[in-house]
Amino acid sequence: MPDLTGGPAVAAGAAPAVGAPPGTAPAGRWIGQPLRRAEDRYLLTGRGRFVGDLEPSGTLHLALVRSYVASAAIEAVDASAALSLPGVAAVITAADLAGVAPLRGVLDRPEFVATDMPILAADRVRHVGEPIAAVLAESAYLAEDAVELVEVTYGELPAVASAGEALAPGAAAVHEAAPGNVLVDFTPMPTPGLDGIFASAAHVVEAEVSSGRVTAAPMEGRVCLAAFDERTGQVVLQTSTQVPHTVRTAVALSLGMDEHQVRVISPDVGGGFGQKCVVAREEVLAAAIARLLRRTVKWVEDRREGLTAGFQAREQFYRLRGAFDADGRMLGLDADIRCDVGAYSCYPVTCGVEVLMAANELPGPYRVQSYRVRSRGIATNKTPIAPYRGVSRPQAVLAMERLMDEAGRATGLGAVGVRDRNLIDASEFPYRNVMGASYDAGTYRESLAQCAELLGYGDWPAVQARARAEGRLTGLGLACFVEPTAYGTASFGMRKMTIVPGYEQATVRMDPSGSVIVLAGTHSHGQGHATTYAQIVADALGIDPGRVRLRQGDTELVPHGWGTFASRSIVAGGGAVARASADLAGQLREIAAHLMEAAPADLELAGGMAQVRGDPATSVPIGELARTAHHAAHLLPDGLGRGLEATASFDPEGTFSNATHGAVVEVSPSTGGVRLARYVVVEDCGVMINPMIVDGQVAGGVAQGIGAALFEELCFDESGQPVSGSFVDYLVPTAADLPEFEIHHLCTPTPRTPTGSKGMGEGGSIGAPAAVLNAVNDALAQVGAHVERVPIRPADVMAAITAAASSDQSADRKEAK
């Protein structure tokens, strides 16, 4: 058997970045060890199984005819030439899909306008890339040939290509149901007297910040393979998703089938980052066609489709005002937020996902006493949005942290001083914030202090001045944030979703040989759950984690669950695994107590043995207990043994990780290029099950955040035509673009989860845009310039420097009164 757990992941002498102690795990405590991942051996040797690898004989390849105009009536679709091509089996249009319902994400709230996302456009297209017809052919090459032969006649209509245009009087309506193009208008009850607070405040500072449209761009694009199983009458959909059960629900609803008539299998998933936590219409389409034609149908998104028709994210605009007293305490926050949500509402979270989160989570780690916000989701003739790692938090933090830097200048407290004065103190937890969220304990001020120390904040003015004297523009930027993770059903229910995720279930089953199978409804796609769940089970049962294996990603096999997104798995899934393991440990102790004629409470499970606490001489191997439970159950009283498994659920009340990120940049005054010199993270996610994996999650998130800060943007022209259709145009960061990240941890175990762990999958991406923007502005302040938008392109920096040089106004900071 491969050695999955041969001690800590980082061998002696290797880089100590994950803080691995030498030697093996201390007795009874696998949690906290940086174990090598159980998943690695097959992935590293090309033995993984991704959906694109599957190609049963007889498979029909599906390629899509997609709209090349942003807004039009479909007047005709002529597939005759395509159908005459040898090897083309069918061309499917909306007319062939009568009875297949559109995807309809709904928030049951009056300020939300529900709209349908058709599986194939019937008479109207609303964005470039919208699917109109599906070609089925014997090879992928033929299918693409045939796509070129399908003639679509468009009656072009006016398109709105930006949120500004969409809100203008007389703008064309993307959906008839929303004549003003506002799909969500969220204005929670403001704190009374807010205008008075601003009128009498010692300082009022403003920030106006925006972020460009980006996309998750997982290295494996979306892909699915659908078949119809005549034996069971099931549609079997293999798909690269984060949420197998949610896909099952959507397909069953759309096709009018019972959920058990749809089986969703998701083998290895090549990254998702949120884009695959919603249901793609292509998934429903493949299932519908497989049922219709009784054939196996495969769709593989190509990268151009991924960058133009795949879900997008983060195109947001923030206008913030903050009122501060003379001592720099924030008295009030007033915000106007606009999110360009594109042409449709994703299922099931809807286009409200960014809008509501932006408004609800803007106050972040700060003691915001009074708050007024309006947050709108605006329809445009662009690709629909979906959650992307952190959803609205990277942008909300960008805006708040820009405001804090302005407040630091206005109050004279500086970037650290003003933050420290307003961060929630350790003595205030659990802290109920102005929107009603209850924060568990964290290290908000401590992480700021440590990050500032690591960056040399105290000496920074002198360091910066020396660089300036050498003709270099350097800057230091900070970002503090709280990361609400693992929403439970109560939180999702408050959003008024009509399908409410949040809980998780796990089955922990010991087989007669003493090995354990974990069946989980979460769906790891790089997070290493086969490893971390095994660590949790191993501690509970006193066995080696190498004896624990995970099964996931098959709705026929695992309990109903909500998949992996929103930093939920180690909390919700890990919590369910911990509870089920505790139950199973109790069963093992009872069996052992019966065999050993001892009291269950006196027994412990450790080192593969059940023994009287502290008395190894009394031990019975756990494998013997497992064998007895299955193969010699007659020795046990009724109710004991006769199988050995437990199922538990966990519905978290929500955990709140926190971090401070800090960046040091050098800005070229001649090219506008930004080089990252240092990137420091001080984060607190409670108990780390596997610190190596935690560091990996942080690093990956930071890289994506830096991408959004400096490189990545999906651009559209004024007619709504996407112009970033390749990785030549859409710049995912490479190793040459990133410094070595310096990642540090604080640990505040949460009492809200069985393991003391908080979620942390998104944090890296949340802090980076703000830290980088603030660092660039710290550098540019030396020449009286500033930028207010990410990505910060060299041309933007040069324009800011040029404008500052030609105008005295640039020195006039935004202190307003």
Added chain:
Amino acid sequence: MTDAQSIRITVNGTEHELAVEPRRTLADVLRHDLAYTGTHVGCEHGICGACTVLVDGLPARSCLMFGVQADGRSVETVEALGTPDALGPLQQAFTDHHGLQCGFCTPGFLMLVTAFLRETPSPTDEEIREVVASNLCRCTGYQGILRAVRAAADAGAGS
């Protein structure tokens, strides 16, 4: 469509003879005609490098090569570097240093670095960063990959 053409290619030491359409990419030939599915396709336009294989010892984007161009040549894929029970030294370094998460881009990095370390067994950190910058990874922020390559080089994986 154009008639299939007969080709003979050696993959990981095994010779294969098959007929392929001239426009069929080497990636598709390897993955779907010969079942070497460890090679992945991430962008089909030569940027991401997930499909990197070695052709006559040199890294190549198999999405940008036609199968017919590999006629008479020798191809190495990730399947040749080790097995789950016996990882090669570079693969071992990747697991030791958390150089992969979802694992989709990983075969491309492994092949790229295999060729690099054969040519440059004692690279500087800058040389490592430069070569790793040839491919894209969306999960790791490259931190673990860079450490893994450093460790593999230090352990003599390229010599």
